[in-house]
Amino acid sequence: MFSEVVVIAVIAVLALLALMSTMATLFRKAGPHEALIVYGLRGTRIVKGRGTVIFPMIESFRQLSLQLMSFDVAPQQDLYTKQGVAVTVEAVAQIKVKSDPESIQTAAEQFLTKTDAAREGLIRLVMEGHLRGIIGQLSVEQIVKEPEMVGDRMRATCADDMSKMGLEVVSFTIKEVRDKNEYITNMGRPDIARIKRDADVAAAEAERDTAIRRAEAMRAAAVAKAQADQERVLAEALSLAAQAEAQRDLEIKRAQYVETIKRQQAQADKAYDIQGNIMQQQVVAEAVKVRQIEKEQEVKVQEAEILRHEKELIATVLKNAEIERQRIEMLAEAARRKMMIEAEGASAATRLQGEADADIILRKGEAEAKAMNVKAEAYQEWNQAAVVDKLITGLPEIVKALAAPLANVDKITVVSTDGAAAGMNKITGDMTKMAAQIPALFETLSGMQMSELLGRIRRIGDQSNGQGAQTPTGQTINS
Numbered sequence: 001m002f003s004e005v006v007v008i009a010v011i012a013v014l015a016l017l018a019l020m021s022t023m024a025t026l027f028r029k030a031g032p033h034e035a036l037i038v039y040g041l042r043g044t045r046i047v048k049g050r051g052t053v054i055f056p057m058i059e060s061f062r063q064l065s066l067q068l069m070s071f072d073v074a075p076q077q078d079l080y081t082k083q084g085v086a087v088t089v090e091a092v093a094q095i096k097v098k099s100d101p102e103s104i105q106t107a108a109e110q111f112l113t114k115t116d117a118a119r120e121g122l123i124r125l126v127m128e129g130h131l132r133g134i135i136g137q138l139s140v141e142q143i144v145k146e147p148e149m150v151g152d153r154m155r156a157t158c159a160d161d162m163s164k165m166g167l168e169v170v171s172f173t174i175k176e177v178r179d180k181n182e183y184i185t186n187m188g189r190p191d192i193a194r195i196k197r198d199a200d201v202a203a204a205e206a207e208r209d210t211a212i213r214r215a216e217a218m219r220a221a222a223v224a225k226a227q228a229d230q231e232r233v234l235a236e237a238l239s240l241a242a243q244a245e246a247q248r249d250l251e252i253k254r255a256q257y258v259e260t261i262k263r264q265q266a267q268a269d270k271a272y273d274i275q276g277n278i279m280q281q282q283v284v285a286e287a288v289k290v291r292q293i294e295k296e297q298e299v300k301v302q303e304a305e306i307l308r309h310e311k312e313l314i315a316t317v318l319k320n321a322e323i324e325r326q327r328i329e330m331l332a333e334a335a336r337r338k339m340m341i342e343a344e345g346a347s348a349a350t351r352l353q354g355e356a357d358a359d360i361i362l363r364k365g366e367a368e369a370k371a372m373n374v375k376a377e378a379y380q381e382w383n384q385a386a387v388v389d390k391l392i393t394g395l396p397e398i399v400k401a402l403a404a405p406l407a408n409v410d411k412i413t414v415v416s417t418d419g420a421a422a423g424m425n426k427i428t429g430d431m432t433k434m435a436a437q438i439p440a441l442f443e444t445l446s447g448m449q450m451s452e453l454l455g456r457i458r459r460i461g462d463q464s465n466g467q468g469a470q471t472p473t474g475q476t477i478n479s
Helices: 002-026 101-111 116-136 140-145 147-164 183-270 274-317 322-381 384-407 424-436 438-446 450-463
Strands: 027-029 034-040 045-048 051-053 059-065 069-073 086-097 167-179
Touching (some): 086 116, 086 140, 101 167, 116 147, 140 167, 140 183, 147 167, 167 183, 183 322, 274 322
Antiparallel strands (some): 034 045, 034 059, 069 086, 086 167
16 A cells, blocks of 8 residues: 555656656746747747747747847948038947837847848948938038037937837947048148147247246346345445444544553653653654644545545446445445544544643743752852853863864865965964954953963962862862
8 A cells, every 4th residue: 555655656756847847848038138939829929038838839939139239330332421522431330129029029020030140231221321311411521520410310310210120229420431532631631730820829828928937037036136135235334334333432442541541651751850851752742743643644645535435436336336335435434433533532642742741841941940040049159250260161162162163074175366375274374363362252251351360360279278279159179
């Protein structure tokens, strides 16, 4: 019993497997890129994107591709444009079977038994015919410059014919347009010339703008450099002015220091011996005067040199720098002030020296007056003997003074016209006569005879053996 059940089960499984195998052989599936055209006992039906069972002997099927078809549209004959220009056009068309059942059925009716080459040949003939008609309505410029417009016209024109065949034009693209007469080449020359002209103009304008900007940059740089030079010159002038002011302050302090030293020196000189400093003070006074005159002359010379230099600068450098003139004026003013300060210091020193000299002269005069008073008192005490003694002691000086002119004579030429003695005898004779006149001069000055005076001297000599001789000042000298 059990074995019978097993056998029945095995037979059932085998029958099921055989049925499934048979059904698998009879079942056909259509992918998304194709359609199945089933025809037979149940009529014609279209299967797309699904499967169906096809019973053998009573039904059959064919596959229709729904994929995109791409092929070239390039008529072998020349196409003539609206202008009558023969052109050769090469295009690419993208065509496919529509997805609706009616279009699939229409395409199946027309192309199901044809090969792909035959189908593309039929479609190409239709496309070339429409392309010829569209090219004849357009100009070369439109074809070349507006290829999208040509594609749109082709799709619009071919839509009805393609729809009748169950097809649709997905895209139509112009690949190339040629002509044998170089019309297209020459057509671009005006544009090329215009573009080249525009490029040349743009290049010239760019060069002009560059030159303008370069000139503006150079001008700005020159202006900046001039301003920098002006500021530098101004800074140098201010620096020189500050240096001049510092030099002026230094000279003022130096003059004040010199003035203090000279004042102290003058005060110290007053303590020296009056008689010994008279000539020295006169020399110093004259030196100070000479120095003052030299200073004044130097100031005048420097002022004249400054004026001359200023005129020279005005004549030669006026166009170059007004600032240089200001700098020179500041330097000249500083130099002039320096000279004035030095002159004032020298004047102050001279004034102090003059005051010291006046004080010295005053004291000298007082000393000389006192000396004269002492001499006057001494002369009042002299007696006649002292006067005579003074005259006698002065006789050699008188003779020396008479002979002094002869000491200055280098050569003597004597010319005699009276026949008397000539030559040096004449000169010695005259000198002898002059010496013989001295006693008469003495007697006239003293009021005493030489013989009387000599006699008194002899008597004084006799008396001096016992007592001292009296000097002209009344003092007694013991022998």
